[in-house]
Amino acid sequence: MMKKALILMVATMMTVTAAKAQDTENRLSLYLGAGIEKELNDKFSAGIDLQGRFCGDPKSQEFLIRPSVEFSPVKYFSIGAEYRWDMEHDAEEKTTDWQGRLGLSAKGKVSINHFKLEARVKYCNYSGDYAYWDTDKSVSDTAKLNYLRFKIQAGYKIKPLKMTPYISYELFDNLTRGKIDRLRYTVGVKKKLGNSTLSFEYMLYQKFSRYTVKKGNRKDDINGNIFALSYKYTIPYKPKETE
Numbered sequence: 001m002m003k004k005a006l007i008l009m010v011a012t013m014m015t016v017t018a019a020k021a022q023d024t025e026n027r028l029s030l031y032l033g034a035g036i037e038k039e040l041n042d043k044f045s046a047g048i049d050l051q052g053r054f055c056g057d058p059k060s061q062e063f064l065i066r067p068s069v070e071f072s073p074v075k076y077f078s079i080g081a082e083y084r085w086d087m088e089h090d091a092e093e094k095t096t097d098w099q100g101r102l103g104l105s106a107k108g109k110v111s112i113n114h115f116k117l118e119a120r121v122k123y124c125n126y127s128g129d130y131a132y133w134d135t136d137k138s139v140s141d142t143a144k145l146n147y148l149r150f151k152i153q154a155g156y157k158i159k160p161l162k163m164t165p166y167i168s169y170e171l172f173d174n175l176t177r178g179k180i181d182r183l184r185y186t187v188g189v190k191k192k193l194g195n196s197t198l199s200f201e202y203m204l205y206q207k208f209s210r211y212t213v214k215k216g217n218r219k220d221d222i223n224g225n226i227f228a229l230s231y232k233y234t235i236p237y238k239p240k241e242t243e
Contacts, residue, residue: 025221025222025223026222026223026224026225027055027222027223027224027225028225028226029053029054029055029224029225029226029227030053030054030226030227030228030229031051031052031053031054031226031227031228031229031230032051032052032054032228032229032230033049033050033051033052033228033229033230033231034049034050034051034230034231034232035047035048035049035050035230035231035232035233036048036232036233036234036235037232037233037234037235038234038235039234039235039236039237040237041237042237042239043071043072043073044069044070044071044072045069045070046067046068046069046070047067047068047069047232048065048066048067048068049064049065049066049068049230049232050063050064050065050066051063051064051066051230052064061088061089062086062087062088062089063086063087063089064084064085064086064087065084065085065087066082066083066084066085067082067083068080068081068082068083068103069081069082076108076109076110077106077107077108077109078106078107078109079104079105079106079107080103080104080105080106080107081102081103081104081105082102082103082105083100083101083102083103084100084101084103085098085099085100086098086099086100086101099126101124101125101126102124102125103122103123103124104122104123104124105120105121105122105123106120106121106122107119107120108120111157114156114157114158114159115154115155115156115157116153116154116155116156116157116164116166117152117153117154117155118151118152118153118154118155119151119152119153120149120150120151120152120153121148121149121150121151122148122149122151123146123147123148123149124146124147124149125144125145125146125147126144126145126146126147144176145174145175145176145177146174146175146176147172147173147174147175148172148173148175149170149171149172149173150170150171150173151168151169151170152168152169152170153166153167153168153169153186154166154167154168155167155190161191162191162192162193163189163190163191163192164189164190165187165188165189166186166187166188166189166190167185167186167187167188168184168185168186168188169183169184169185169186170183170184170186171183171184172184181207181208182205182206182207182208183205183206183208184203184204184205184206185203185204186201186202186203186204187201187202188200188201188202188228195233195234195235195236196231196232196233196234197231197232197234198229198230198231199228199229199230199231199232200227200228200229201226201227201228201229201230202225202226202227202228203224203225203226203227203228204223204224204225204226205223205224205225205226206221206222206223206224207221207222207224208221208222
């Protein structure tokens with residue numbers, strides 16, 4: 001089983017390498033995040049995540065605040081809601097912009113021996129600078145973009161090490177423009193440390209079929225090479241003892 005997992009991860013890395021070979025602009029970013037989650041009962045949880053995004057362009061950095069809730073009526077299915085505040089600081093222009101984004105999701109998951117499989121669909125909207133950079137001239141610069149994001153993930157739990165390496169693939173369906181214009185490939189690993197979880201990921205984030213208003217609607221495809229390190233602490237639910 002471990003051999004099959006390694007073959008699957010190698011195949012994904014080959015796909016990523018082929019995608020990077022395209023004639024596109026490449027960017028490098030580092031994401032650092034931390035979060036806390038509280039299990040309110042055996043079906044409902046709430047949490048908040050913080051993340052700093054240090055991009056290849058040193059003049060523009062981001063800081064994210066994301067509160068979220070999740071409800072799992074049955075073991076293999078859950079629904080969630082989140083709201084993300086995004087602060088972008090431009091040191092060159094000496095400006096700071098705040099943007100908001102709503103997210104609604106549904107996720108199914110199943111475990112087969114040591115394999116963990118997940119599938120998720122997520123709706124989210126983008127406004128402000130998100131729309132400015134990613135729409136063509138037929139859409140207002142201040143318009144909101146609506147996306148459906150489809151993600152599949154496969155992981156393998158290594159129990160003796162309390163580690164789970166995983167891979168995922170996600171596509172972004174731009175409902176406003178009626179086309180898929182982003183893809184994300186991820187290879188990562190999670191490590192359990194008691195109630196804490198430490199995660200490390202490499203992501204290839206592709207934007208294509210897009211036009212930049214500032215560049216006169218010239219096609220400007222992008223490969224974003226992202227390394228992400230995050231920490232989360234979970235406060236587990238403890239049912240009250242009955243007398």
